[in-house]
Amino acid sequence: MNQLIEALAKTKLFKGLTIGEIEDLFKRSRPVLQKFARDEYVAHATETCDYLMLLLSGEVVTYMEDKEGKILQLEAIKSPDVLASAVLFSTDAVLPVDIVARTDCRILFIRKDKILDYCQRNEKFLKNLLCDMGDRLLFLAKKLHELTFGTLRSRIAKYIVQHAKEDEFILPVSKEELARFFAVPRPSVSRVFMQFEREGILIQNGRKIKILDRSSLEKLSEKLGDDYSYGEL
Amino acid sequence: MNQLIEALAKTKLFKGLTIGEIEDLFKRSRPVLQKFARDEYVAHATETCDYLMLLLSGEVVTYMEDKEGKILQLEAIKSPDVLASAVLFSTDAVLPVDIVARTDCRILFIRKDKILDYCQRNEKFLKNLLCDMGDRLLFLAKKLHELTFGTLRSRIAKYIVQHAKEDEFILPVSKEELARFFAVPRPSVSRVFMQFEREGILIQNGRKIKILDRSSLEKLSEKLGDDYSYGEL
Numbered sequence: 001m002n003q004l005i006e007a008l009a010k011t012k013l014f015k016g017l018t019i020g021e022i023e024d025l026f027k028r029s030r031p032v033l034q035k036f037a038r039d040e041y042v043a044h045a046t047e048t049c050d051y052l053m054l055l056l057s058g059e060v061v062t063y064m065e066d067k068e069g070k071i072l073q074l075e076a077i078k079s080p081d082v083l084a085s086a087v088l089f090s091t092d093a094v095l096p097v098d099i100v101a102r103t104d105c106r107i108l109f110i111r112k113d114k115i116l117d118y119c120q121r122n123e124k125f126l127k128n129l130l131c132d133m134g135d136r137l138l139f140l141a142k143k144l145h146e147l148t149f150g151t152l153r154s155r156i157a158k159y160i161v162q163h164a165k166e167d168e169f170i171l172p173v174s175k176e177e178l179a180r181f182f183a184v185p186r187p188s189v190s191r192v193f194m195q196f197e198r199e200g201i202l203i204q205n206g207r208k209i210k211i212l213d214r215s216s217l218e219k220l221s222e223k224l225g226d227d228y229s230y231g232e233l
Numbered sequence: 234m235n236q237l238i239e240a241l242a243k244t245k246l247f248k249g250l251t252i253g254e255i256e257d258l259f260k261r262s263r264p265v266l267q268k269f270a271r272d273e274y275v276a277h278a279t280e281t282c283d284y285l286m287l288l289l290s291g292e293v294v295t296y297m298e299d300k301e302g303k304i305l306q307l308e309a310i311k312s313p314d315v316l317a318s319a320v321l322f323s324t325d326a327v328l329p330v331d332i333v334a335r336t337d338c339r340i341l342f343i344r345k346d347k348i349l350d351y352c353q354r355n356e357k358f359l360k361n362l363l364c365d366m367g368d369r370l371l372f373l374a375k376k377l378h379e380l381t382f383g384t385l386r387s388r389i390a391k392y393i394v395q396h397a398k399e400d401e402f403i404l405p406v407s408k409e410e411l412a413r414f415f416a417v418p419r420p421s422v423s424r425v426f427m428q429f430e431r432e433g434i435l436i437q438n439g440r441k442i443k444i445l446d447r448s449s450l451e452k453l454s455e456k457l458g459d460d461y462s463y464g465e466l
Contacts, residue, residue: 064378072381086319089360090367096374116360120353127322127349133366134323140373141329145297147380148305 004056004108007080012132013054016124025125029114035106042099042107043084049093051109053083058105062097063180073180074143076102086133088112155182156192158221160202164211171207237289237341240313245365246287249357258358262347268339275332275340276317282326284342286316291338295330296413306413307376309335319366321345388415389425391454393435397444404440 005022008014014022031054036042042060043049055077062074074097077083087095089112119126146155156178163172171178175193179186196202201217203210211217238255241247247255264287269275275293276282288310295307307330310316320328322345352359379388389411396405404411408426412419429435434450436443444450 064374064381072377086367086370088367089363090371091364092371093367094371096371096378116356116363119359120356123349123353126352126359130322130349130363130366131324133363133370134319134321134326137319137366137370137373138323138325138327138329140370140377141297144305144373144377144380145329147377148297 007056008054011054011080011082012135013082013085013128014125015128017122017128021122021125025110025114025118025122028118029110031108031110033106033108036101036104038101038103040101042101042105043095045095045098047095049084049087049095050112052085052088052112052115053099054108054110055079055081055083056106056108059102060105061100061102063100064097071180073177075139079105082132083107085129086136088115089133152182152184152188153192153195154220156189156196157217160209160211161214161217161221164209164214167211167214169209169211171209174207240289241287244287244313244315245368246315246318246361247358248361250355250361254355254358258343258347258351258355261351262343264341264343266339266341269334269337271334271336273334275334275338276328278328278331280328282317282320282328283345285318285321285345285348286332287341287343288312288314288316289339289341292335293332293338294335295332297330304413306410308372312338315365316340318362319369321348322366385415385417385421386425386428387453389422389429390450393442393444394447394450394454397442397447400444400447402442402444404442407440 005019005026008022009017009019032051033056036058042053045064057079059076059078060083061076064072064074083099084095087093093112115129119129159178163169173181175189176186179189182189193202193204196217197204199213199216201211201213203212238252238259241255242250242252265284266289269291275286278297290312292309292311293316294309297305297307316332317328320326326345348362352362392411396402406414408422409419412422415422426435426437429450430437432446432449434444434446436445
């Protein structure tokens with residue numbers, strides 16, 4: 001339990017709280033720990049959500065899916081972090097996404113009413129929760145901006161610019177994951193990379209990328225607006 | 234002031250609170266009232282936002298805009314209602330949208346720290362605020378779902394199905410407003426309506442629509458998923 005609390009103390013939700021204060025929340029709220037295996041569903045979209053979920057170890061991914069099975073990957077979340085904080089308090093408290101374990105993981109469930117109670121006891125916790133909810137909303141607003149205004153070309157350019165500290169670098173994810181991230185078919189991603197190669201912008205070898213013309217990539221990525229930046233994939 | 238408090242008592246943010254409780258908040262927080270003329274900017278995207286805004290009279294519209302001036306209309310908000318509740322508490326507290334007065338309107342500004350303070354004093358207010366923030370997040374998630382998965386055809390079909398209680402009805406907005414709502418060029422909207430006409434789905438005469446084949450519209454609109462519904466335009 002102590003290790004667990006130390007992990008949580010590092011998250012945004014518990015920022016500035018003492019170990020004693022976190023213990024106090026846990027004593028009052030009696031959270032339930034649950035384990036999930038890799039690829040297991042933690043929660044399904046449209047399910048009611050009555051618990052705050054704290055991801056203690058492992059990673060999850062959130063998805064949206066349409067009726068025909070087309071998938072948009074929204075976010076990869078690494079532990080320790082909080083999941084679905086905003087939804088919990090909405091009118092219907094219904095999840096807008098699937099949450100799937102990307103690795104084995106452990107999640108702590110705390111009842112909603114206990115969270116409300118603790119917000120009133122601890123101002124720092126209240127501020128942190130409101131901040132986390134606000135940040136989730138802005139994350140979605142940026143995704144919306146990107147999907148409305150960005151072309152796949154400019155989105156991939158931006159992704160490369162943000163992830164390539166050196167001109168030679170390894171893509172942190174596969175092209176299949178990139179395709180899910182951008183909600184496009186896998187071959188469309190490959191096509192953009194091949195175009196970039198033909199235009200002398202980069203050379204690729206699997207995930208290994210060598211950038212030859214960074215300014216073209218930067219020009220393309222500027223179309224998405226300065227304030228857009230990709231989270232962890 | 235009394236009229237004002239009665240108007241606010243009807244909003245989601247003050248639901249369940251007594252007039253006395255709302256007066257208490259106002260006494261503590263000393264809100265500032267500001268008037269805006271039609272078409273005036275209430276706030277610009279990327280501006281820092283330190284105040285909770287309560288729309289007391291009139292209507293505002295929220296927009297996203299890209300560097301080339303392409304516009305996506307997100308929401309039309311009628312008084313009384315709260316604006317930008319979630320953003321206020323995010324890490325950077327930066328607005329993701331422009332807020333523009335659609336009519337003359339009056340807005341009450343309450344400092345952020347006063348809101349935090351009141352959350353700790355009044356549990357109902359805390360719950361209402363968290364609920365409003367959660368609902369805004371779900372609104373964005375639905376928009377994202379629609380923009381990712383919907384075609385313009387299915388989106389317009391859904392819009393018609395939801396707004397046509399009778400088979401003969403008047404579109405509540407112009408096609409230009411629809412185009413902004415869907416972030417597409419104006420002629421694309423007209424083209425969809427003309428297609429529908431050619432296919433014997435409806436007859437149009439300006440904003441006057443007569444539906445001939447509702448089941449086709451329903452079939453198209455189902456592609457967007459059951460849980461998607463349009464807010465006020």
